[in-house]
Amino acid sequence: MTSLSLWLKWSLRDLRQRWLQVVAIAMVIALGTGAYCGLGSNTPWRLQALDQSYAMLNMYDLKMELSLGSYLDANELTQVVNAIEGVQDSEMRLVLPTFVDASLRQAQDAATPDQTVMVAGRIVGVDVSSGGPAINHIHVTAGRALRASDSGEPICIVEHNFADYYDLEPGDREIRVRGGLYLDPVGTGMSPEYFVVMTEEGGMMAQATFAALFVPLETAQEMAGLPGMVNDVLLSVADGVEVGAVEQMLQEAMAKAFPEVGVTFEDKSENEVYSFMYEDISGDRAMFNIFAYLLMAGAAFGTFTLASRMVEAQRREIGINMALGVEPGVIARRYLFAGAQIALLGALFGLVAGAILSHAFGNLLRELLPMPYFETPFQVSIFLRGALLGIAIPLLAAIYPIWRAVRVTPIEAIQTGYLVAKGGGLAPTLARFHLPGSSVTKFPFRNLSRNPRRTLLTILGITIAVILLVATIGMLDSLTATLDAGREEHLKGAPDKMLVALDNFYPVALLHISGDDLDRTISKAEPVVTLPGTGSSQNEETFDVIIQLMDLDNDLWTPTLLRGDKRTKEPGVIISEKAARDLGVEVGDTMTLKHPYRESLFAYRMQESEVKVIGIHADVMRLYLYMDIEDAAMMNLSGWVNSLQISPAAGVEEEEIRKELFQMPGVASVQSVSALVDTYAELIELFVGVFAVGQYVAILLAFLIAFNTTSINVDERRRELATMFAFGTPVRTATRMAVVENLLVGLLSTIIGVGLGWAVLSQLLGGQIERTVPEIGFLIQVAPSTLVLVASFGVLLVALTPVFTVRKVTQMDIPSTLRVVE
């Protein structure tokens, strides 16, 4: 019995003979393995980071918010809440909108700050009697935590993401908030509700434009002039108790104890940050798996082609082995070892690439989504699985051609010369279709059809690369198109539009935004009633909305109507295309709108109203719902307003307006709409680098597969090429024919790949990513420039791969190639 070492040596020599093709295939395998390990390995530790972080900070199980403008006595409310069976613990909070001026001034009285930071924000008054909130802890990242002795003091913990964005250090500046009050930031910290900074206006990763400040409850109450009052409750539910049951009981208890006050509930899973964080992982995993499996498929195709070539080239040796009595299974060992060695090589490269990728991705996530607990342990099981896949898939792909090769009878395998001639694949069929031009024109088409299986596999391999290219660049195109659509809608006619949030409802008649200075700085101001609510319909889809009531004929800004009317006789709503799709409604249909209803000055209950959808607006965000201000009677808010949209006067800077308005009592925040839109632009920028890597991987894959096939073709057709050269055919003519052949492959692959890539892109954006970020109706687009890029690589690069084999062809020893060696 021939020793194992002989077969191993023999197979290694086979591989050395065609080392370039082997390396090409190994690289493809490495891409697949690396992608699987590198991208897939982040899922377990991301999940662990989330689970641990939320557990560490004891995130609430249930949150109860009083409706906008409502406040209750903390003690009374505590009694009602703690009487509910199943409530293990509760935290009273006072949450207030505010304007935040965190500008850095080296000298306190310096006229011009060294760093201007003026953003919208939120004051979160938390119970510090036990040394900080028991529910929704604040994980201190710099400075110190809040203490019991801080109660009533003008100090704060600054939310970490905001502080990090502006390099804010504890004690390096004072922070000015509503009413002109100053807070001393003694620390920075992370809180579960702000692991990702999301704003009510739909901003995401909005740390550039939004600041949360955690202050002692008493401090917040003093600032708001609401001693002893709260408007927000966090609850921990005892183990084994249904959160839904607690919510139900609490709702009934609140309706009984405080009938004039509306409440909304949110359990942990409904918190948009919480759900985003987990859905993001799930979405990324789906996307990574698609990429990794596509790359693995490419590796399988490539290995199949190479294995086919190897066994075909050694057909006679196989026949001679059989004639010598060596059994087919033993003969197959040589080629299986070769396949295994290629797979092993590729898998090893892939593991290294995967480890590098995993590390890089970990660093990127640590920067983008910092959390209190963030360990990135090496995922042995995933890397092991990736390695096994990286070995098994190519090896399995090699088995079929090897099995076929050892199945032939010895005499068939030994035959040489014209007796070996095969059927020519589909070439005879193709010959029936007359192609204009010379025989040179026909050659590429006939060559493609001579081995339909190999041609198909090559097309599939390059198609995979094109799919990846379209999906990655298309993702960026779609995100950019969505952003542009949103920007255009919100900034049309008023690119410098700003939103002013007031700290309460005020009668429109009393509202006076003017004065000598303001008349100079503001050209237009429109009153808006801005309310939180939820929209739902018969299909049971429910989501949060921001209801904006304004004069829908004002000349500052109104939503663009795609369909329907601005107003009808009865109150009606104008919703986004995404909202209409999610709710399953159209113009003329009815939906359920849950909204605040003013009972008294500080009491608002939530009410459900059936309203008609009268229009569809162009915004990509489903959050925004518009009504005419005349319909404010539906909320018992006729004549009241809590926000404004304003337009700066010509030549006036945004900062100047902020400074002026900030001085005014009643102003909670001033925000430019363009800054809000820009947070999304920044977010997309972060992923440009990530998608660029995907792009280069796809291009490399296309090239490797095309090069591998071209190289194999040159080997297989050596005698044909030598015959052509013997008859004086120039090398450039032979190369040109190969280029045309590859051009056809590239063209077919690109056409199919673009179609399938679009489908993958739609699935990713319309499926997983929309689940992760349900607020946005993504536009699925592939820019013309992307199609040009895809065509360039999918068609041109593939077509030009024969150029890389010109040297091999030019150096061919024509005489020895022509001669059959007996």
Add this chain to the structure above:
Amino acid sequence: MIQLTDVSKWYQMGEVRVTALNKVSLDIGKGEFVVVLGPSGSGKTTLLNMIGALDVPSEGTARINGKTLSDTTRQERFTFRRETVGFIFQTFNLFPTLTALENVQFVLDMAGKGKESYQIADKVLSDVGLAERLRHFPHQLSGGEQQRVAIARALAKESPLILADEPTGELDFNTGVQILELLRKQSETGKTIVIVTHNREIARIADRVIRLHSGEIASDGPAPGGKVPITELEW
């Protein structure tokens, strides 16, 4: 037509030099039907490669149809083969994805015949008795038919020099005789035919037989026992 003067060809295999041809000199005129005879390893194929400009001498001068090959570039040798030489191989070396007609058309297209290529190919294939097989692919043809296609390919562009390397090696006797007849007829039209073979019977129909042994010319003269008609051949 063909003038070789002290042509030698060797190959360096590491430290060992293998001499395939050693100071070979010969002259072959236009229209001659020459058979180069010799056992395996005698250098006959190397000689054919020199004449056909597939290879250049290590030493000496090879002058074919007025062109000194040792002074030519690779590109010039490509052009030379395109214009001057027609090859016929033992294993035919037809292009499997082209029909019989297209195989012949290919060399005509290379020679720039353009629109005429179809007509010329059709005629040449008919001349070799394959009028009914124009649209067949090589795998649909017998060995003899394939070799006829190869001959038609070599003849189609009216090359003055036809070089055949063991043209009957893969064929049975009767078919081989038919092939030899075709080649014989071509020499009567003025083409120079050089056949390389180890089959002594074929040498009997030649105008001239050059015997090679260990890379040197052992003899060069008329066929031993005189030239005979093809019908008298037997192997």
